[in-house]
């Protein structure tokens with residue numbers, strides 16, 4: 001394996017995750033691409049150019065190039081409008097490859113269905129296998145919508161079905177996602193690989209809680225409940241706010257110590273500030289308890305996890321939930337919704353708690369059980385670090401490379417049979 005083409009149409013690996021369309025998928029691509037390059041494989045990531053200032057090619061890390069493909073107007077194009085630009089994007093990808101000798105790439109790996117559509121064409125044109133990771137699936141999302149969320153359109157469902165049929169290998173984060181691909185999308189089980197994602201244990205590790213709190217301007221005796229991620233109905237940060245309001249209603253004495261930290265930016269709405277959540281906090285009369293921070297990068301995000309007593313992941317669906325692993329790696333227990341990959345990311349009663357449904361009452365109970373019982377919290381915190389250490393991006397990368405090699409061997413047998 002010498003060269004891999006990675007397709008990431010709708011979001012660039014150079015973007016800061018935690019707002020807009022940038023999240024776990026960006027982290028996944030950066031972490032695995034840099035590790036592939038460290039193993040001597042050249043990685044070229046194709047993404048849509050979203051500014052005229054971007055160079056055609058940028059270096060993400062030694063051995064990892066980001067190619068900015070012009071497809072439609074640079075700015076002001078929403079994700080829902082991107083299906084109309086896939087032809088332009090595919091043309092840009094094929095043109096870039098045409099400058100090389102034939103057989104330049106050994107495999108094409110597409111992320112999310114929009115990229116899968118382009119990968120399908122690249123597979124045919126280049127005669128290389130297509131490996132696809134869905135990251136989220138429309139049929140799964142539509143089965144568990146938040147009340148305020150819009151269903152995913154039929155166009156996406158059909159597009160995903162086509163990619164599932166055409167890809168040589170489908171990468172699932174967990175057994176649950178593998179089953180969804182097989183049961184809901186009729187994927188050939190022989191094509192589905194389960195590859196758990198990882199966590200950067202250098203960056204996310206236990207630290208001094210008091211120092212982290214002081215850096216964030218939080219009092220040492222605060223009870224800190226944190227939400228980290230893109231602010232959108234699917235991620236349900238409102239559930240944490242309602243649970244916090246319930247905790248304060250039950251025990252008004254908590255108000256002076258409780259801090260709800262919401263870290264991340266709006267996604268899908270084009271807003272610069274999380275307006276709806278700010279309004280909800282006011283309606284629930286807990287504005288004094290809630291603090292908002294814009295998306296955090298580098299060591300600042302690790303400090304958020306270290307400062308928190310507990311991190312809440314109340315999503316309606318989550319194919320994995322990297323935030324849950326990162327928090328645990330920092331020694332912070334996680335209370336998560338019992339959906340999608342979260343039961344793999346969090347060990348119920350061992351490294352945190354899983355909650356069924358999204359009602360404020362059980363969420364308040366699960367959070368209180370941990371934050372109001374320091375001994376129990378410490379026990380979970382210790383286990384959380386051990387649990388997170390079972391995941392690593394190196395292992396994810398090794399498994400992907402094994403999947404690429406397998407896909408290439410099968411592809412050759414089929415094509416040259």
Ligand code: UDP
Nearest residue numbers: 017018023024025027229295296321322323
């Ligand atoms: N993230 C970040 N800064 C923030 C909030 C989130 O870098 O302020 C990152 C976080 O570290 C995680 C990713 O965004 O790696 C979110 O991934 P997750 O799988 O939790 O959710 P997704 O965004 O894929 O739905």
